[in-house]
Amino acid sequence: MEFMLGITPWPIASAVLWIILITAALYLIRSTAHKAIQATAHALHRNFRIASKAVSRSEAGLAVRNRDVLLAAGREAKERIIEREFDRINESVCKDLGKYSSLHRSLSESIGRIEKDHDDAIDVPPDPPGWVKAVQAVAELDSKEGRGQVGDILSDIHKSLIKAHKDAMTAYHEASAKRHQLLRHMRPEWRLIQQKLAEVGKNVESLLSRSVTIDRLMQEYEDIVHGQDRAVSVLSSSSLVNFFVSAFVLVIAIGGATINFSLIARPMAEMVGGTNFIGGYKMADIAALVIILVEISMGLFLMESLRITRLFPVISALPDKTRERMVYITFSILFLLASVEAGLAYMREVLLHDELATSAILRGDIGATATGEYMWITTAAQMGMGFILPFALTFVAIPLETFVHSLRTVIGLAAISLLRTLALTLRLLGNIFLYLGTLLRQIYDLPLFVPLWLEERVARNAEGGAVTGRVRQ
């Protein structure tokens, strides 16, 4: 600084001289400097724009891929649902219509019996009375042979008539009673037919409602296959819901696994030692963790073998017999591990009592070593938890499958958002640099206001002179 102010004996004069020199230098390289600033700003702007476009293209590619993944997952899920619906219909048809032949036979038999009973119950007209002919004979006798024996004959006729009437009435009553009996027999048959028909109606209604569901599912499936935006939107939102719900259930499962861990970690020290370490972690803790992880793995295989989940295509593709064997094997291993855990939980309680008793002895508090009367309840509860938790953890497979499937979508969505933000930021930066270039040029010109003013004046004068010359000419 001193050197700069010392080029003349007067510092102010030196300063002024420096200002003039710098201004002159800046003015002389103004054009080059402007070009350099502009080139840099444009280059930065262009590069950021290119980067932004590249990121946008990646985002678009990812969005397409995410959409494909989403549609594929949705298609697969819908296929499974439709397959299950068809399975149910198949079961229903096999169960209900499989009995159709016996139902038909039962109905035919019932109808046949009703027809027969109906035929039997037809009202038979009583025989014409025999006394009509007798009266005719008496009338003829009266005209030919006289009336001597008519009184006796009429008396006999009367008797016969009364007897015949009695017989006819008895027969009629018997026939009526029989008919009524037959009609009574028809009643349960009618009820049976009504009941059977109601059953058939119910089954048909169930099939109809299922067919409506299948229609709806098929419509959704078609939407997915055609890749319609509505289907993508529905799948996306349901995937997010699935993600959060399954994550929540997994957190609960982790809580269960932690309790399980605390139940078996302490007694595990009896088996693998309490002071061995692997990489800073207690061997007993690692062993307990491994047991829990093996249980979860067995649970996954069990669920997979039962075809409840489909995380491992190899297991799903196994022949049914092998799969069944796998179910038995995994369940047996799970059962054995659960039993081991129950034993360890018991051991934990025993160790705890032992430790408490030792502490009491060391404290000199002998009375405290006595075991409580109801301690068996906690022991039993711990054993029960040790046995049940491995089986409960088996069901982790279901939320885990949902979580894994929905995670792809969620990660895709998050990545898309990230890329979109990045593209926007790059675009903004590009624009900022462009305007920054313009601003820098203006700032550059700011200290050069004097030479620029002079330049403008000179140019104006020159222009004025030229115009005057042209006018004169």
Next chain:
Amino acid sequence: MKTGIFATLCLLLVACGGEAPRNSGVYMLLDTSGTYAQELEKAEQIIRYTLSKLDAKDTFAVARIDTGSFSEKDIIAKVSFDDRPSAVNRQKRLFAQQISDFVANVKSSPYTDITGGLLQAVEFLNEKDTGNKTILIFSDLKEDLAEGYIRDIDIELAGFKVIALNVTKLRSDNMDPREYLDRLEEWKGRVEKTGGEWRVINDLDGLEGLL
């Protein structure tokens, strides 16, 4: 693939080996000379407290200070705790019982060879090679050697914590407290001279920071 397996094995070897021992070794010296033998009930409490703080793989030994303490014969009870918690509990009970029996039948000794006991403690703990090494001296720190015993030697105490417990004041200390202070200062100097860490705990109700 092979590289991966090799790297995994290397990691496992690094993880498994080369770790410094984490266990603790405690050696307690009990002064049984003269009237100080009456204080041994307090020592029993400290031993029980120490037992409750020790865990699997730790080592604990209790030895008496008598005329010639540089001897294994003076070790009253010693234990290296098992790896299994149930066995540790059994060992602790047995140890506590051994100490109770000793305290009940202790006979006072005519001389006090603290340096010999300290040497024995260092030797014992070095042999056990524990992670932490602590020597507890339950004594008034007044050394009284029999004729012919040479104890004017430096003891290598680097890495050792030496804690003097219940350092009672003698009648002469009461008359001239400088004796007591000089005694403490002398022992502190001897311990710290060879890299040891020195502490005094006289308030036996505040044993929380003992180990």
